[in-house]
Amino acid sequence: MRLRLWLALAVCLALALAGSAWAGDQSQKKESSQETDLIRELEEDFSSRDRSAVADPLEPYNRVVFRFNDGLYSYVLIPVSNGYKAVMPSPFRQGMENAFHNVRFPGRMVNHLLQGRPLRSAKEVAGFVINTLFGFGGLLKPADSIPGLSPPEKDTGTTLGTWGVGQGVYIVWPVLGPSTLRSSTGMVGDYFLDPLFYLEGDELGWWLTGTENINKLPSLMGRYEDMKDFGIEPYSSVKDGYVQYRREKVRK
């Protein structure tokens, strides 16, 4: 009996509210009410994306490392990168990047499989064969000009993502920069899937990886400088940029 009374009251209240809201709408210009709806919709879109931001319990530590990295990039790596750019013309850099990308195909192939995408896996193999045979051992990427033969890039971190593992906490590594718990775990997997680390000679893999990273410095540092130019709070800008970028990589 009491429940019914409450229900009746609730219905009355709801009606009254709806009525007043309707009246309010009527008194406003139609256009502006449409505009508020639109703004509310956009606001909802953005705030639902806000909610999937990663936790940052290590923030005090992360900020210290971030500042250290910033100094390292600005005073060491960016000058090194500029010097390297001066002696290595862009086509050479691109060729080297292509070659490294080409020999690393097993990691991408395995991760496509682990994500249940055998077709993408097969495309990686086909791409590797074509680029090696017709692209001077992978210096050029003729496979890219064949439509549909370049699947999105996948690493172990994205595999964990498709399996439903959350990004985990945000971590800023010295030198390497932004990462999450999931991406960092993924990096261990990538290491085991990297053919360069199965070469004879213990240190060869590290030397080659080092070379690859110096070769990539110009584009990596360029990206970092862009973020700094655009941002007014670099720490949050880089964190959010990294998290959004990784999320998109999993989604593709």
Place this chain on the structure above:
Amino acid sequence: MRKKLGWGLVLLVVVLLIPGTGMAKESPQEAVDSYVQKVLQTFRQYEGTELDTPEKRKEFKEKLSCIAGEVFDYRIMARMSLGQYWRDFSGEQQQEFVQLFRRLIETNYFNKLLENMKEVKAYSRDTIVLTDQIVFSSSKAEVRSYIRLQEKKIPVNYRLLSRSGEKWGVYDVRVEGVSLIQNYRSQFRDILNQKSPQELLEVLRRKVRKQKIGQPEKS
């Protein structure tokens, strides 16, 4: 015969009165396309001239700013980048914020374009390729494109809105899945957690003052 003509006229008037049918509205993709073409044209126009004098740079910047202003909805962009904090700003502060936000984005964006102009020799039609559009509703849409830089294809998606049948305006740009507005949102949130709107405006004023077109900020 006359009667038929009369009915035809009535029909024509009716069609013209129904909003949105009389004049064919530009589709979202057409809106972005005309913007991109105008930007490329301006670049071609200034190619070769080194933009070495401050007047030249100013002229160039104003031209681009004008083109961008036609399609970018800076008021919505600024408002969305503040999120819930928009309401903490007074009307005057909101207005100043929109102005500063516009200058922040324009300066960085144009500098980025200038930088790439040096890298990519000729801005040809296929440097920026619009691939498709998704219309979510009569007021929200996305236009997808990619920029070809050397061998890389960088996906750039534009988010557009249209208020009650007006023309489409861009309110967000997503480069490789990273939303520009979402990124500013996280930065402004971090700042406004500790500081007042007035202090944020001061930070922006300083940042904007430091930047100059054609001379990326060095820090």
